Amino acid sequence: RFAKLWWLGVILLVGIFTITMVVPSFVNAREERSNIISQPFVNAMDWLKVHSTPESKVLTISMEGNVVTALANRKNVIDEYFVLIPDADQILNDVGKMYTTQFPVEAIKLFNEYGVDYILLSNTALLRYGIYSLPYERIDCLRKVFDEGDIVIYQSRCKLEVVGNG
Numbered sequence: 001r002f003a004k005l006w007w008l009g010v011i012l013l014v015g016i017f018t019i020t021m022v023v024p025s026f027v028n029a030r031e032e033r034s035n036i037i038s039q040p041f042v043n044a045m046d047w048l049k050v051h052s053t054p055e056s057k058v059l060t061i062s063m064e065g066n067v068v069t070a071l072a073n074r075k076n077v078i079d080e081y082f083v084l085i086p087d088a089d090q091i092l093n094d095v096g097k098m099y100t101t102q103f104p105v106e107a108i109k110l111f112n113e114y115g116v117d118y119i120l121l122s123n124t125a126l127l128r129y130g131i132y133s134l135p136y137e138r139i140d141c142l143r144k145v146f147d148e149g150d151i152v153i154y155q156s157r158c159k160l161e162v163v164g165n166g
Contacts, residue, residue, distance in 0.1 A: 037067060040149030041122065045071035047146045047153065048118065056117040059098055061125045068120065077114050099129045104136040108158040116156055123150035 048058065049072045057075040058068050065079025078095050082088045091114075098110045098119070110116075119142075121134060136142070137154065146153035 038149060038151075040151045041067070042071065043148055044120065044146055044151040044153055048072035048074055051145070052118060057115045059095065059111075059114070059116045059119045061095070061099075061122070061128055062092070064120065064122060064124065074118075077116060096129060099125060100131055100135065102135045104139045105160070107134075107136050108139075108141070108156075108160050111156050111158050112160055118145075119154040119156060121152040121154065 045068065048056070048068070052058075052072075052074060054073065055075070057077060058065075058072070059077050060068050060079075062078045062080050062082055065076035066081070068074055068076045069079065077098075078091055082091060085091065094110050094114065098107055098114075098116070099121075101107050101110075119134065126132065134142075134154065137144075139158070141156065141158035143155045143157070144152060145155045
């Protein structure tokens with residue numbers, strides 16, 4: 001009688017193991033596949049590495065900042081380690097403004113403040129900020145220099161100057 005119950009216990013344990021270990025592994029593997037860097041993104045990093053100076057700074061969303069540093073060897077405004085930086089909340093808010101502001105002067109002021117030379121616009125950034133493009137992308141000092149797949153890079157040559165009466 002116990003032999004029959006023992007097999008039932010083994011089957012029950014295997015079932016519990018499958019549900020708690022194997023199924024979540026497949027779900028996690030599917031999620032990780034979506035985090036793989038796309039070929040257009042790699043091509044954009046190659047472009048930055050070749051066409052920008054090592055001192056160039058790139059505006060990205062935080063989750064892409066580390067990749068820009070690793071693949072293109074360029075500085076970023078923010079990356080995933082921003083929590084340790086003084087004024088991290090302010091920087092995060094300013095990055096959001098640089099992507100979403102309707103006012104070119106505000107964007108240029110922030111570009112100058114953070115030393116932004118390039119703006120990386122990815123599908124991930126578009127989704128994060130609920131935009132379809134940069135609201136100010138047609139200003140003269142901004143030039144689209146890379147466009148492949150869902151990745152666009154703009155070069156900013158924007159400078160604000162104070163014009164006085166004297």
